[in-house]
Amino acid sequence: MHLTRRRALGLAAGATSLAVFGFVxxxxxxxxxxxxxxxxxxxxxxAVPQAGRIVLDAPEIAENGNTVPISVAVESPMTAGDYVxxxxxxxxxxxxxxxxxxxxxxxxxxxxxxxxxxxxxxxxVLAVAKMSNGAVxxxxxxxxxxxGGCGG
Amino acid sequence: xxxxxxRVKVPAKAAKGEVVTIKTLISHxxxxxxxxxxxxxxxxxxxxxxxxxxxxxxxxFWCDMAPAISANPYLEFTAKVMESGTFTFTWLDDNGxxxxxxxxIAVE
Amino acid sequence: xxxxxVVPLALGILATGLAAAGLRADPVDDRLVxxxxxEIPTRAKAPEGHPFDEVVSGWLYRTExxxxxxxxxxxxxxxxxxxxxxxxxxxxxxxxxxSCASCHGDAAQSMKGVGAKYPKWNEAAGKxxxxxxxxxxxxxxNMQAEPYKFDSADQKAVVTYIKHQSLxxxxxxxxxxxxxxxxxxxxxDLYYTRTGQLNLSCASCHEQNNGKYIRADHLSQGNxxxxxxxxxxxxxxxxxxxxxxxxxxxxxxxxPKGFSDELMALExxxxxxxxxxxxxTPAVRH
Numbered sequence: 001m002h003l004t005r006r007r008a009l010g011l012a013a014g015a016t017s018l019a020v021f022g023f024v025x026x027x028x029x030x031x032x033x034x035x036x037x038x039x040x041x042x043x044x045x046x047a048v049p050q051a052g053r054i055v056l057d058a059p060e061i062a063e064n065g066n067t068v069p070i071s072v073a074v075e076s077p078m079t080a081g082d083y084v085x086x087x088x089x090x091x092x093x094x095x096x097x098x099x100x101x102x103x104x105x106x107x108x109x110x111x112x113x114x115x116x117x118x119x120x121x122x123x124x125v126l127a128v129a130k131m132s133n134g135a136v137x138x139x140x141x142x143x144x145x146x147x148g149g150c151g152g
Numbered sequence: 153x154x155x156x157x158x159r160v161k162v163p164a165k166a167a168k169g170e171v172v173t174i175k176t177l178i179s180h181x182x183x184x185x186x187x188x189x190x191x192x193x194x195x196x197x198x199x200x201x202x203x204x205x206x207x208x209x210x211x212x213f214w215c216d217m218a219p220a221i222s223a224n225p226y227l228e229f230t231a232k233v234m235e236s237g238t239f240t241f242t243w244l245d246d247n248g249x250x251x252x253x254x255x256x257i258a259v260e
Numbered sequence: 261x262x263x264x265x266v267v268p269l270a271l272g273i274l275a276t277g278l279a280a281a282g283l284r285a286d287p288v289d290d291r292l293v294x295x296x297x298x299e300i301p302t303r304a305k306a307p308e309g310h311p312f313d314e315v316v317s318g319w320l321y322r323t324e325x326x327x328x329x330x331x332x333x334x335x336x337x338x339x340x341x342x343x344x345x346x347x348x349x350x351x352x353x354x355x356x357x358x359s360c361a362s363c364h365g366d367a368a369q370s371m372k373g374v375g376a377k378y379p380k381w382n383e384a385a386g387k388x389x390x391x392x393x394x395x396x397x398x399x400x401x402n403m404q405a406e407p408y409k410f411d412s413a414d415q416k417a418v419v420t421y422i423k424h425q426s427l428x429x430x431x432x433x434x435x436x437x438x439x440x441x442x443x444x445x446x447x448x449d450l451y452y453t454r455t456g457q458l459n460l461s462c463a464s465c466h467e468q469n470n471g472k473y474i475r476a477d478h479l480s481q482g483n484x485x486x487x488x489x490x491x492x493x494x495x496x497x498x499x500x501x502x503x504x505x506x507x508x509x510x511x512x513x514x515x516p517k518g519f520s521d522e523l524m525a526l527e528x529x530x531x532x533x534x535x536x537x538x539x540x541t542p543a544v545r546h
Contacts, residue, residue, distance in 0.1 A: 059323065059324075059325050061323065061476075062323075062325075063322060063323040063325065063326045063492060063546045064326075064492035064493050064546045066222060066223070066492050066493060066494075066495050067222045067223075067337075067492040067495060068222070068325075069325050069328075069329075071228075078232070089220075091220055094220055095186060096218065096219070096220070098218040098220065099218055099220040099221065100215055100216060100217045100218060100220070100221055101215065101216045102213070102214075102215045102229070103213065103214045103215065103216075104213060104229075105210075105211055105212055105213065106232075107207060107210060107211075107212045107213075107231060107232055108212055108213050108229065108230055108231060108232065109171030109172075109230045109231055109232030110171055110230045112229070112230055113213075113215075113227065113228060113229040114226070114227075114228040114229075115215075115221060115222075115225070115226055115227050115228070116221070116222040116225070116226050117220050117221055117222055118184070118219070118220050118221070118222050119220075146475070146476030146477075147475050147476055154344060154413065157340065157343060157344070159334065159339075159340070159343070161334050175334050175335070177334065177335070177337070177340065179340040179343075179344070181495075222495060223337075223495035223496070224337045224340055224495065226335060226337075
Protein backbone atom coordinates (compact mmCIF):
# COMPACT_ATOMS: atom_id res chain seq x y z
CA MET A 1 0.00 0.00 0.00
CA HIS A 2 2.80 2.37 1.03
CA LEU A 3 4.83 1.61 -2.09
CA THR A 4 1.85 2.22 -4.35
CA ARG A 5 1.21 5.64 -2.92
CA ARG A 6 4.86 6.60 -3.12
CA ARG A 7 5.02 5.53 -6.76
CA ALA A 8 1.89 7.48 -7.52
CA LEU A 9 3.22 10.55 -5.79
CA GLY A 10 6.50 10.29 -7.60
CA LEU A 11 4.62 10.91 -10.81
CA ALA A 12 3.38 14.39 -10.06
CA ALA A 13 6.01 17.01 -9.36
CA GLY A 14 5.15 19.20 -6.42
CA ALA A 15 2.29 16.95 -5.53
CA THR A 16 2.07 18.05 -1.93
CA SER A 17 -1.70 18.31 -2.06
CA LEU A 18 -1.95 14.74 -3.40
CA ALA A 19 0.30 13.65 -0.57
CA VAL A 20 -2.10 15.13 1.96
CA PHE A 21 -5.12 13.40 0.42
CA GLY A 22 -3.26 10.12 0.23
CA PHE A 23 -3.58 9.64 3.95
CA VAL A 24 -7.28 10.30 4.33
CA UNK A 25 -9.51 7.22 4.04
CA UNK A 26 -10.73 6.95 0.44
CA UNK A 27 -14.48 7.07 0.91
CA UNK A 28 -14.32 9.92 3.37
CA UNK A 29 -12.64 12.19 0.84
CA UNK A 30 -15.21 11.50 -1.90
CA UNK A 31 -16.91 14.78 -2.63
CA UNK A 32 -20.17 12.96 -3.06
CA UNK A 33 -20.00 9.89 -0.88
CA UNK A 34 -23.57 10.39 0.33
CA UNK A 35 -25.05 10.92 -3.12
CA UNK A 36 -23.12 7.88 -4.36
CA UNK A 37 -24.44 5.70 -1.54
CA UNK A 38 -27.97 6.92 -2.17
CA UNK A 39 -27.70 6.12 -5.89
CA UNK A 40 -26.47 2.59 -5.16
CA UNK A 41 -29.25 2.03 -2.65
CA UNK A 42 -31.94 3.14 -5.06
CA UNK A 43 -30.53 1.01 -7.87
CA UNK A 44 -30.12 -2.05 -5.66
CA UNK A 45 -33.75 -1.88 -4.54
CA UNK A 46 -33.19 -3.48 -1.18
CA ALA A 47 -30.53 -6.03 -2.17
CA VAL A 48 -27.16 -5.78 -0.45
CA PRO A 49 -24.38 -5.18 -3.03
CA GLN A 50 -21.80 -7.97 -2.93
CA ALA A 51 -18.31 -8.27 -4.32
CA GLY A 52 -17.66 -10.70 -7.18
CA ARG A 53 -18.83 -11.50 -10.72
CA ILE A 54 -18.39 -7.94 -11.91
CA VAL A 55 -15.05 -6.54 -13.02
CA LEU A 56 -14.55 -2.85 -13.70
CA ASP A 57 -11.52 -1.94 -15.76
CA ALA A 58 -10.23 1.61 -15.45
CA PRO A 59 -6.76 3.09 -15.83
CA GLU A 60 -4.72 3.55 -12.67
CA ILE A 61 -3.74 6.99 -13.92
CA ALA A 62 -5.92 8.93 -16.34
CA GLU A 63 -3.84 10.97 -18.76
CA ASN A 64 -6.65 13.50 -18.91
CA GLY A 65 -9.83 13.66 -16.87
CA ASN A 66 -11.85 14.61 -19.95
CA THR A 67 -11.62 11.20 -21.57
CA VAL A 68 -11.10 8.19 -19.33
CA PRO A 69 -11.80 4.81 -20.95
CA ILE A 70 -13.58 2.31 -18.69
CA SER A 71 -15.06 -1.10 -19.30
CA VAL A 72 -17.11 -3.58 -17.39
CA ALA A 73 -17.71 -7.31 -17.67
CA VAL A 74 -20.17 -9.33 -15.57
CA GLU A 75 -20.15 -13.11 -15.39
CA SER A 76 -23.54 -14.38 -16.46
CA PRO A 77 -25.06 -17.04 -18.72
CA MET A 78 -27.19 -14.28 -20.28
CA THR A 79 -30.17 -16.56 -20.80
CA ALA A 80 -33.79 -15.50 -20.55
CA GLY A 81 -33.91 -16.92 -17.04
CA ASP A 82 -30.60 -15.59 -15.80
CA TYR A 83 -29.06 -12.44 -17.16
CA VAL A 84 -27.62 -9.08 -16.18
CA UNK A 85 -30.39 -6.49 -16.29
CA UNK A 86 -28.31 -3.38 -15.86
CA UNK A 87 -25.00 -1.95 -14.81
CA UNK A 88 -24.70 1.52 -13.29
CA UNK A 89 -21.49 3.52 -13.38
CA UNK A 90 -20.85 6.08 -10.65
CA UNK A 91 -18.00 8.51 -10.00
CA UNK A 92 -17.94 9.46 -6.35
CA UNK A 93 -15.85 12.61 -6.72
CA UNK A 94 -17.72 14.27 -9.58
CA UNK A 95 -20.19 17.13 -8.96
CA UNK A 96 -22.85 14.54 -9.75
CA UNK A 97 -21.91 10.87 -9.25
CA UNK A 98 -24.17 9.59 -12.07
CA UNK A 99 -22.25 8.52 -15.15
CA UNK A 100 -24.43 6.08 -17.07
CA UNK A 101 -26.72 3.11 -16.69
CA UNK A 102 -26.33 0.31 -19.20
CA UNK A 103 -29.23 -2.03 -19.87
CA UNK A 104 -28.63 -5.51 -21.22
CA UNK A 105 -30.89 -8.26 -22.49
CA UNK A 106 -30.39 -11.98 -23.17
CA UNK A 107 -29.77 -10.87 -26.79
CA UNK A 108 -26.66 -9.04 -25.60
CA UNK A 109 -24.74 -12.29 -25.50
CA UNK A 110 -22.40 -10.93 -22.85
CA UNK A 111 -22.82 -8.25 -20.19
CA UNK A 112 -19.74 -6.35 -21.24
CA UNK A 113 -19.35 -2.78 -22.42
CA UNK A 114 -16.79 -0.03 -22.86
CA UNK A 115 -17.17 3.71 -22.82
CA UNK A 116 -15.24 6.91 -22.05
CA UNK A 117 -16.06 9.14 -19.12
CA UNK A 118 -15.18 12.46 -17.52
CA UNK A 119 -13.61 12.56 -14.10
CA UNK A 120 -13.25 15.90 -12.36
CA UNK A 121 -10.42 14.69 -10.12
CA UNK A 122 -8.91 11.61 -8.53
CA UNK A 123 -11.80 9.48 -7.25
CA UNK A 124 -13.42 6.08 -7.17
CA VAL A 125 -15.32 4.79 -10.16
CA LEU A 126 -17.94 2.21 -9.26
CA ALA A 127 -19.78 -0.33 -11.38
CA VAL A 128 -22.92 -1.85 -9.86
CA ALA A 129 -24.66 -4.76 -11.58
CA LYS A 130 -28.24 -5.84 -11.01
CA MET A 131 -29.14 -9.37 -12.05
CA SER A 132 -32.52 -10.59 -13.30
CA ASN A 133 -33.01 -12.35 -9.97
CA GLY A 134 -32.40 -9.16 -8.04
CA ALA A 135 -28.88 -9.91 -6.81
CA VAL A 136 -26.51 -6.94 -6.90
CA UNK A 137 -22.74 -6.94 -7.33
CA UNK A 138 -20.27 -4.07 -7.18
CA UNK A 139 -16.66 -3.33 -8.16
CA UNK A 140 -14.65 -0.17 -7.48
CA UNK A 141 -11.49 1.24 -8.97
CA UNK A 142 -9.53 4.28 -7.81
CA UNK A 143 -8.55 6.41 -10.80
CA UNK A 144 -5.89 9.04 -10.33
CA UNK A 145 -6.60 12.09 -12.42
CA UNK A 146 -3.48 14.08 -12.99
CA UNK A 147 -3.05 17.81 -13.24
CA GLY A 148 -1.43 18.64 -16.53
CA GLY A 149 1.58 20.82 -17.15
CA CYS A 150 0.62 23.15 -19.90
CA GLY A 151 -0.01 23.57 -23.56
CA GLY A 152 -2.75 24.68 -25.85
CA UNK B 153 -22.06 22.23 -33.50
CA UNK B 154 -22.57 20.54 -36.88
CA UNK B 155 -25.24 17.84 -37.04
CA UNK B 156 -23.99 14.99 -34.88
CA UNK B 157 -22.78 12.14 -37.02
CA UNK B 158 -22.93 8.55 -35.85
CA ARG B 159 -20.29 5.98 -36.77
CA VAL B 160 -21.02 2.33 -36.22
CA LYS B 161 -18.91 -0.77 -36.67
CA VAL B 162 -20.81 -4.04 -37.02
CA PRO B 163 -19.36 -7.14 -38.70
CA ALA B 164 -20.90 -7.79 -42.12
CA LYS B 165 -21.44 -11.46 -41.35
CA ALA B 166 -21.49 -13.89 -38.44
CA ALA B 167 -22.26 -17.49 -37.61
CA LYS B 168 -25.58 -18.35 -36.00
CA GLY B 169 -25.28 -17.93 -32.25
CA GLU B 170 -22.09 -15.92 -32.48
CA VAL B 171 -21.59 -13.01 -30.11
CA VAL B 172 -20.44 -10.01 -32.15
CA THR B 173 -18.85 -6.81 -30.90
CA ILE B 174 -20.49 -3.54 -31.89
CA LYS B 175 -18.68 -0.22 -31.65
CA THR B 176 -20.45 3.11 -31.84
CA LEU B 177 -19.26 6.68 -31.83
CA ILE B 178 -21.13 9.92 -32.39
CA SER B 179 -19.77 13.44 -32.69
CA HIS B 180 -21.37 15.49 -29.93
CA UNK B 181 -19.95 18.05 -27.51
CA UNK B 182 -21.87 16.63 -24.54
CA UNK B 183 -22.14 20.08 -22.98
CA UNK B 184 -22.27 19.18 -19.30
CA UNK B 185 -24.05 22.20 -17.90
CA UNK B 186 -21.13 22.76 -15.53
CA UNK B 187 -19.17 25.19 -17.70
CA UNK B 188 -19.49 28.96 -17.62
CA UNK B 189 -18.99 31.30 -20.56
CA UNK B 190 -16.77 34.40 -20.68
CA UNK B 191 -19.45 36.47 -18.91
CA UNK B 192 -19.77 33.96 -16.09
CA UNK B 193 -23.11 32.60 -17.27
CA UNK B 194 -23.63 28.85 -17.09
CA UNK B 195 -23.65 27.24 -20.52
CA UNK B 196 -26.82 25.15 -20.60
CA UNK B 197 -26.54 21.40 -20.62
CA UNK B 198 -26.98 19.66 -23.94
CA UNK B 199 -26.03 16.01 -24.12
CA UNK B 200 -27.01 12.76 -25.74
CA UNK B 201 -28.99 11.29 -22.86
CA UNK B 202 -29.96 7.92 -24.30
CA UNK B 203 -28.65 5.36 -26.75
CA UNK B 204 -30.58 2.33 -27.98
CA UNK B 205 -29.73 -0.69 -30.10
CA UNK B 206 -32.40 -2.99 -31.47
CA UNK B 207 -32.10 -5.98 -33.78
CA UNK B 208 -34.98 -6.75 -36.09
CA UNK B 209 -37.05 -4.57 -33.82
CA UNK B 210 -36.06 -6.29 -30.56
CA UNK B 211 -34.17 -4.31 -27.89
CA UNK B 212 -30.65 -5.62 -27.42
CA PHE B 213 -28.84 -2.97 -25.42
CA TRP B 214 -29.64 0.54 -24.29
CA CYS B 215 -27.87 3.11 -22.19
CA ASP B 216 -28.93 6.18 -20.19
CA MET B 217 -26.15 8.74 -20.20
CA ALA B 218 -25.28 11.56 -17.81
CA PRO B 219 -23.00 14.55 -18.52
CA ALA B 220 -20.07 12.52 -17.16
CA ILE B 221 -19.90 10.66 -20.47
CA SER B 222 -17.07 12.20 -22.53
CA ALA B 223 -17.59 14.33 -25.61
CA ASN B 224 -17.96 12.30 -28.80
CA PRO B 225 -19.55 9.46 -26.82
CA TYR B 226 -18.14 6.01 -27.48
CA LEU B 227 -20.08 2.85 -26.63
CA GLU B 228 -18.92 -0.68 -27.26
CA PHE B 229 -21.08 -3.70 -26.44
CA THR B 230 -22.00 -7.14 -27.75
CA ALA B 231 -24.96 -8.83 -29.40
CA LYS B 232 -25.75 -12.51 -29.92
CA VAL B 233 -27.11 -13.01 -33.44
CA MET B 234 -29.35 -15.96 -34.31
CA GLU B 235 -30.54 -14.78 -37.74
CA SER B 236 -29.76 -12.24 -40.43
CA GLY B 237 -31.22 -8.83 -40.02
CA THR B 238 -30.78 -5.17 -39.29
CA PHE B 239 -29.41 -3.39 -36.26
CA THR B 240 -30.97 -0.01 -35.62
CA PHE B 241 -29.17 2.49 -33.42
CA THR B 242 -30.61 5.68 -32.02
CA TRP B 243 -29.12 8.54 -30.04
CA LEU B 244 -31.48 10.88 -28.23
CA ASP B 245 -30.39 14.49 -27.73
CA ASP B 246 -31.58 16.66 -24.81
CA ASN B 247 -33.01 19.02 -27.42
CA GLY B 248 -35.31 16.29 -28.70
CA UNK B 249 -33.35 15.43 -31.85
CA UNK B 250 -32.91 11.78 -32.64
CA UNK B 251 -29.95 10.56 -34.66
CA UNK B 252 -30.07 7.12 -36.18
CA UNK B 253 -27.95 4.59 -37.97
CA UNK B 254 -28.65 1.15 -39.40
CA UNK B 255 -26.38 -1.80 -40.15
CA UNK B 256 -27.25 -5.11 -41.74
CA ILE B 257 -25.67 -8.39 -40.79
CA ALA B 258 -25.78 -11.70 -42.68
CA VAL B 259 -26.00 -14.67 -40.34
CA GLU B 260 -25.63 -18.27 -41.51
CA UNK C 261 -1.35 13.94 14.54
CA UNK C 262 2.23 15.04 13.77
CA UNK C 263 2.74 12.10 11.40
CA UNK C 264 -0.14 13.34 9.24
CA UNK C 265 1.86 16.47 8.46
CA VAL C 266 5.43 15.22 8.47
CA VAL C 267 4.99 12.13 6.32
CA PRO C 268 3.02 13.81 3.51
CA LEU C 269 5.50 16.66 3.49
CA ALA C 270 8.41 14.24 3.31
CA LEU C 271 6.72 12.34 0.51
CA GLY C 272 6.00 15.61 -1.25
CA ILE C 273 9.69 16.46 -1.17
CA LEU C 274 10.56 12.93 -2.22
CA ALA C 275 8.07 13.24 -5.07
CA THR C 276 9.65 16.45 -6.31
CA GLY C 277 13.07 14.89 -6.00
CA LEU C 278 12.04 11.76 -7.83
CA ALA C 279 10.41 13.72 -10.62
CA ALA C 280 13.46 15.94 -11.00
CA ALA C 281 15.61 12.83 -11.13
CA GLY C 282 13.54 11.82 -14.17
CA LEU C 283 11.70 8.84 -12.73
CA ARG C 284 9.97 6.91 -15.54
CA ALA C 285 11.49 9.33 -17.99
CA ASP C 286 11.71 7.24 -21.12
CA PRO C 287 9.01 7.14 -23.77
CA VAL C 288 7.67 3.61 -24.04
CA ASP C 289 8.92 0.94 -26.34
CA ASP C 290 5.79 0.24 -28.36
CA ARG C 291 4.76 -0.07 -31.99
CA LEU C 292 1.94 1.88 -33.55
CA VAL C 293 -0.05 -0.45 -35.79
CA UNK C 294 -3.35 1.01 -36.91
CA UNK C 295 -6.20 -1.52 -36.91
CA UNK C 296 -3.67 -4.30 -36.62
CA UNK C 297 -2.79 -3.71 -40.25
CA UNK C 298 -0.83 -0.58 -40.88
CA GLU C 299 2.43 0.05 -39.09
CA ILE C 300 3.37 3.67 -38.53
CA PRO C 301 7.02 4.17 -37.58
CA THR C 302 7.37 6.28 -34.45
CA ARG C 303 11.14 6.59 -34.16
CA ALA C 304 13.69 7.61 -36.78
CA LYS C 305 17.22 8.77 -37.19
CA ALA C 306 17.29 12.56 -36.97
CA PRO C 307 18.37 14.54 -40.04
CA GLU C 308 21.77 16.14 -40.44
CA GLY C 309 22.31 19.10 -38.12
CA HIS C 310 19.51 18.09 -35.76
CA PRO C 311 20.13 18.52 -32.02
CA PHE C 312 18.89 14.96 -31.32
CA ASP C 313 20.18 11.63 -32.59
CA GLU C 314 16.70 10.22 -32.84
CA VAL C 315 13.33 11.82 -33.49
CA VAL C 316 10.58 10.26 -31.40
CA SER C 317 6.85 10.60 -31.98
CA GLY C 318 4.70 12.15 -29.28
CA TRP C 319 2.64 8.95 -29.40
CA LEU C 320 5.32 7.15 -27.41
CA TYR C 321 5.02 9.56 -24.49
CA ARG C 322 1.33 8.91 -23.88
CA THR C 323 -0.30 6.36 -21.58
CA GLU C 324 -1.36 2.96 -22.84
CA UNK C 325 -5.04 3.97 -23.06
CA UNK C 326 -4.25 7.09 -25.10
CA UNK C 327 -1.96 5.17 -27.45
CA UNK C 328 -4.70 2.58 -27.96
CA UNK C 329 -7.09 5.28 -29.16
CA UNK C 330 -4.79 6.21 -32.02
CA UNK C 331 -4.19 2.59 -32.96
CA UNK C 332 -7.88 2.02 -33.68
CA UNK C 333 -9.18 4.11 -36.57
CA UNK C 334 -12.73 3.56 -35.39
CA UNK C 335 -12.12 4.63 -31.81
CA UNK C 336 -9.86 7.54 -32.75
CA UNK C 337 -12.08 10.57 -32.08
CA UNK C 338 -9.96 12.54 -34.57
CA UNK C 339 -11.52 10.48 -37.35
CA UNK C 340 -14.86 12.18 -36.69
CA UNK C 341 -13.21 15.36 -37.93
CA UNK C 342 -11.76 13.59 -40.96
CA UNK C 343 -15.33 12.60 -41.80
CA UNK C 344 -16.57 16.12 -41.27
CA UNK C 345 -13.69 17.32 -43.46
CA UNK C 346 -14.84 15.00 -46.24
CA UNK C 347 -18.25 16.63 -46.06
CA UNK C 348 -16.73 20.09 -46.26
CA UNK C 349 -14.59 18.96 -49.20
CA UNK C 350 -17.75 18.03 -51.10
CA UNK C 351 -19.78 21.09 -50.15
CA UNK C 352 -20.22 23.88 -52.68
CA UNK C 353 -19.34 27.26 -51.25
CA UNK C 354 -18.76 30.70 -52.72
CA UNK C 355 -19.93 32.65 -55.74
CA UNK C 356 -18.15 30.37 -58.22
CA UNK C 357 -20.45 27.51 -57.24
CA UNK C 358 -17.61 25.08 -56.61
CA SER C 359 -16.56 22.69 -53.90
CA CYS C 360 -13.00 21.45 -53.31
CA ALA C 361 -14.07 18.32 -55.14
CA SER C 362 -15.03 20.30 -58.25
CA CYS C 363 -11.33 20.84 -59.02
CA HIS C 364 -9.57 18.25 -56.89
CA GLY C 365 -11.93 15.33 -57.31
CA ASP C 366 -11.39 12.46 -54.90
CA ALA C 367 -9.06 13.65 -52.15
CA ALA C 368 -7.79 10.13 -51.54
CA GLN C 369 -6.18 10.40 -54.97
CA SER C 370 -5.45 14.07 -55.48
CA MET C 371 -4.29 14.84 -51.93
CA LYS C 372 -2.32 11.67 -51.35
CA GLY C 373 1.06 12.68 -49.91
CA VAL C 374 0.36 16.37 -50.49
CA GLY C 375 -0.08 17.49 -46.87
CA ALA C 376 3.23 15.90 -45.83
CA LYS C 377 5.11 18.49 -47.86
CA TYR C 378 3.67 21.49 -46.06
CA PRO C 379 4.63 24.14 -45.05
CA LYS C 380 5.66 25.02 -48.59
CA TRP C 381 7.10 28.09 -50.19
CA ASN C 382 4.44 30.18 -51.94
CA GLU C 383 6.02 32.45 -54.53
CA ALA C 384 2.97 34.64 -55.09
CA ALA C 385 2.59 35.41 -51.40
CA GLY C 386 6.34 35.63 -50.80
CA LYS C 387 6.12 33.50 -47.67
CA UNK C 388 5.63 29.89 -46.58
CA UNK C 389 2.11 28.54 -46.75
CA UNK C 390 0.68 25.86 -44.51
CA UNK C 391 -2.39 23.85 -45.51
CA UNK C 392 -4.72 26.35 -43.87
CA UNK C 393 -3.33 29.25 -45.89
CA UNK C 394 -3.40 27.19 -49.07
CA UNK C 395 -7.03 26.26 -48.49
CA UNK C 396 -7.89 29.91 -47.88
CA UNK C 397 -6.08 30.91 -51.07
CA UNK C 398 -8.09 28.33 -53.02
CA UNK C 399 -11.32 29.48 -51.41
CA UNK C 400 -10.67 33.10 -52.24
CA UNK C 401 -9.09 32.66 -55.65
CA ASN C 402 -10.97 29.70 -57.11
CA MET C 403 -14.20 29.37 -55.19
CA GLN C 404 -14.83 33.06 -54.55
CA ALA C 405 -15.61 32.05 -51.00
CA GLU C 406 -14.61 33.78 -47.77
CA PRO C 407 -11.39 32.59 -46.18
CA TYR C 408 -12.02 30.74 -42.94
CA LYS C 409 -11.81 32.38 -39.53
CA PHE C 410 -8.74 31.12 -37.68
CA ASP C 411 -9.48 27.74 -36.10
CA SER C 412 -13.07 27.61 -37.32
CA ALA C 413 -14.58 24.13 -37.09
CA ASP C 414 -14.72 23.72 -40.88
CA GLN C 415 -11.14 24.89 -41.35
CA LYS C 416 -9.83 22.39 -38.83
CA ALA C 417 -11.99 19.62 -40.30
CA VAL C 418 -10.98 20.11 -43.92
CA VAL C 419 -7.27 20.49 -43.05
CA THR C 420 -7.43 17.33 -40.92
CA TYR C 421 -9.07 15.54 -43.84
CA ILE C 422 -6.44 16.70 -46.34
CA LYS C 423 -3.52 15.98 -44.01
CA HIS C 424 -4.95 12.54 -43.24
CA GLN C 425 -4.53 11.65 -46.92
CA SER C 426 -0.79 11.77 -46.14
CA LEU C 427 -0.98 9.27 -43.28
CA UNK C 428 2.29 7.35 -43.22
CA UNK C 429 4.06 9.73 -45.63
CA UNK C 430 7.39 11.13 -44.42
CA UNK C 431 7.39 14.70 -43.17
CA UNK C 432 9.32 16.80 -45.68
CA UNK C 433 9.88 20.54 -45.78
CA UNK C 434 11.73 21.80 -48.86
CA UNK C 435 14.12 24.43 -47.53
CA UNK C 436 15.69 25.03 -50.93
CA UNK C 437 12.67 26.79 -52.38
CA UNK C 438 12.35 30.58 -52.32
CA UNK C 439 13.34 32.12 -49.02
CA UNK C 440 12.38 29.05 -46.90
CA UNK C 441 15.86 28.90 -45.43
CA UNK C 442 15.58 32.38 -43.93
CA UNK C 443 12.18 31.51 -42.45
CA UNK C 444 13.77 28.39 -40.97
CA UNK C 445 16.51 30.56 -39.49
CA UNK C 446 13.96 32.87 -37.94
CA UNK C 447 11.94 29.91 -36.63
CA UNK C 448 15.05 28.45 -35.07
CA ASP C 449 15.79 31.74 -33.30
CA LEU C 450 12.25 31.86 -31.97
CA TYR C 451 12.46 28.24 -30.80
CA TYR C 452 15.39 29.04 -28.57
CA THR C 453 14.20 32.44 -27.34
CA ARG C 454 12.78 32.58 -23.84
CA THR C 455 9.55 34.53 -23.50
CA GLY C 456 6.85 35.33 -21.04
CA GLN C 457 6.67 35.81 -17.32
CA LEU C 458 7.82 32.23 -16.92
CA ASN C 459 10.77 32.94 -19.20
CA LEU C 460 10.57 29.67 -21.12
CA SER C 461 11.51 28.85 -24.68
CA CYS C 462 10.26 25.87 -26.68
CA ALA C 463 13.67 24.33 -26.06
CA SER C 464 13.33 24.70 -22.29
CA CYS C 465 10.76 21.91 -22.27
CA HIS C 466 11.05 20.03 -25.53
CA GLU C 467 14.79 19.97 -25.99
CA GLN C 468 16.23 20.16 -22.51
CA ASN C 469 13.57 18.26 -20.62
CA ASN C 470 11.79 15.89 -22.96
CA GLY C 471 11.09 12.62 -21.21
CA LYS C 472 10.60 14.34 -17.88
CA TYR C 473 7.32 15.29 -16.29
CA ILE C 474 6.04 18.83 -15.98
CA ARG C 475 3.55 18.33 -13.17
CA ALA C 476 1.91 15.25 -14.61
CA ASP C 477 2.42 15.81 -18.33
CA HIS C 478 5.05 13.63 -19.93
CA LEU C 479 7.07 16.08 -22.04
CA SER C 480 7.68 14.98 -25.61
CA GLN C 481 10.20 16.26 -28.13
CA GLY C 482 7.47 18.56 -29.42
CA ASN C 483 7.21 17.01 -32.87
CA UNK C 484 4.35 18.13 -35.07
CA UNK C 485 3.77 15.23 -37.45
CA UNK C 486 0.42 14.41 -35.83
CA UNK C 487 -1.31 17.74 -36.28
CA UNK C 488 -4.13 18.60 -36.46
CA UNK C 489 -4.41 16.31 -33.44
CA UNK C 490 -7.28 15.24 -31.22
CA UNK C 491 -6.45 16.48 -27.76
CA UNK C 492 -8.18 14.80 -24.83
CA UNK C 493 -7.85 18.04 -22.89
CA UNK C 494 -9.92 19.91 -25.46
CA UNK C 495 -12.03 16.90 -26.47
CA UNK C 496 -11.61 18.43 -29.91
CA UNK C 497 -9.29 18.55 -32.90
CA UNK C 498 -6.51 21.09 -32.38
CA UNK C 499 -4.54 22.85 -35.12
CA UNK C 500 -0.81 23.39 -34.93
CA UNK C 501 -1.08 27.15 -34.58
CA UNK C 502 -3.77 26.64 -31.96
CA UNK C 503 -1.35 24.47 -30.02
CA UNK C 504 1.60 26.84 -30.43
CA UNK C 505 -0.51 29.75 -29.23
CA UNK C 506 -1.48 27.75 -26.17
CA UNK C 507 2.15 26.98 -25.35
CA UNK C 508 3.04 30.67 -25.59
CA UNK C 509 0.04 31.60 -23.46
CA UNK C 510 1.27 29.17 -20.83
CA UNK C 511 4.65 30.87 -20.61
CA UNK C 512 2.49 33.91 -19.81
CA UNK C 513 3.53 35.78 -22.92
CA UNK C 514 1.25 37.46 -25.42
CA UNK C 515 -0.01 34.98 -27.96
CA PRO C 516 1.06 35.54 -31.57
CA LYS C 517 -1.81 35.61 -34.05
CA GLY C 518 -2.64 32.49 -36.02
CA PHE C 519 -0.70 32.41 -39.32
CA SER C 520 1.39 35.39 -38.25
CA ASP C 521 4.93 35.53 -39.65
CA GLU C 522 6.20 34.50 -36.25
CA LEU C 523 4.13 31.32 -36.14
CA MET C 524 4.80 30.52 -39.80
CA ALA C 525 8.54 30.72 -39.18
CA LEU C 526 8.16 28.52 -36.14
CA GLU C 527 6.05 26.05 -38.13
CA UNK C 528 8.76 25.78 -40.79
CA UNK C 529 11.38 25.11 -38.14
CA UNK C 530 9.45 22.64 -35.96
CA UNK C 531 8.23 20.74 -39.01
CA UNK C 532 11.87 20.37 -40.02
CA UNK C 533 12.63 19.12 -36.50
CA UNK C 534 10.10 16.33 -37.09
CA UNK C 535 11.90 15.12 -40.23
CA UNK C 536 12.24 11.36 -40.17
CA UNK C 537 8.79 10.85 -38.71
CA UNK C 538 5.69 10.29 -40.82
CA UNK C 539 2.31 12.01 -40.82
CA UNK C 540 0.06 10.59 -38.08
CA THR C 541 -2.87 12.96 -38.55
CA PRO C 542 -5.19 12.76 -36.73
CA ALA C 543 -2.93 11.89 -33.80
CA VAL C 544 -4.43 11.42 -30.32
CA ARG C 545 -2.66 13.37 -27.61
CA HIS C 546 -3.48 14.47 -24.08
